[in-house]
């Protein structure tokens with residue numbers, strides 16, 4: 520496909536996304552219907568679509584409309600490219616620029632603060648309060664693609680072995696300071712899932728800050744650990760790789776845990792799934808990686824930035840409080856309750872913990888860690904709570 524044809528495809532896909540379709544699903548359906556598109560085409564179109572979602576406000580303003588065409592015009596303008604060279608009307612290229620579009624492009628764009636940094640207005644005061652001086656640098660970072668991180672599975676391979684194996688297959692990696700197990704894939708990250716080190720369970724895909732969260736969960740040999748909101752099991756697997764003996768995974772939506780047995784087998788570990796965690800209580804550690812706004816991971820999942828509402832944020836806080844209250848009852852005397860989010864919002868982090876401590880005064884806060892996206896990984900929060 521020509522670059523112009525890729526742009527035309529991204530315009531069509533963005534029109535569906537703006538109408539409410541999921542970007543992942545729309546990209547998959549598009550690829551199925553356009554078998555002639557190679558992996559390079561699909562990757563390029565995906566990058567265009569995700570850039571447009573991350574920078575929806577600024578591109579829409581630069582391009583004169585929040586439509587597929589408007590966003591792609593804004594994308595080109597943001598990069599200093601000449602839109603006329605792309606909107607050629609040639610075979611498979613987008614139609615030539617209309618008079619109205621030419622008019623928009625002729626004018627100097629006005630990009631007020633929240634527009635320039637692609638922040639929803641209603642969220643800006645909350646994010647400013649939560650991030651302080653980091654507000655602008657973090658919001659600018661959310662306009663970029665997320666790095667790809669791997670976790671070395673130390674129960675199967677050393678970092679040196681994993682790095683050597685990946686490099687042999689052309690995947691360039693470098694150690695990352697957020698965690699001793701974290702590698703950032705800086706060259707050919709799209710080959711990871713075909714690489715031997717991945718297929719043999721030497722490495723797993725996991726954000727570096729998510730690894731740093733798991734590193735800080737206190738584990739002793741023989742501990743019984745419950746991952747209360749296990750999802751696909753990213754954190755269960757990281758904890759299992761640390762040698763914790765008995766890891767149980769639970770999720771309100773059991774279908775989200777369907778890949779855990781396959782992932783655990785690849786990693787050479789064992790994770791038991793449990794539908795009624797109270798039946799096997801108490802646990803030495805209960806991790807609650809609660810559902811949240813995902814605001815720390817907006818580079819990776821940018822749709823969430825525009826979908827979040829005040830009402831949804833309140834609902835999430837309520838769910839977080841309910842999960843903490845329920846999970847606290849499952850912790851053994853002397854054990855730990857670990858509360859984690861991939862949010863940068865104080866309301867879901869420090870405030871959720873404070874509210875829990877007010878409601879349950881027999882608990883106290885041990886440690887609290889905030890991982891900023893400026894550290895390189897996603898934004899994460901971890902609080903470790905124990906019985907007084």
Ligand SMILES: C[S@@+](CC[C@H](N)C(=O)[O-])C[C@H]1O[C@@H](n2cnc3c(N)ncnc32)[C@H](O)[C@@H]1O
Pocket residue numbers: 747748749750751752753754755769770771772775808809810811838842
């Ligand atoms: C942030 S995700 C977990 C990600 C996962 N820990 C990982 O590292 O891959 C939150 C999970 O909480 C689950 N969840 C939502 N409400 C829940 C509840 N009341 N009890 C337990 N799990 C819940 C969701 O289904 C979702 O899978």
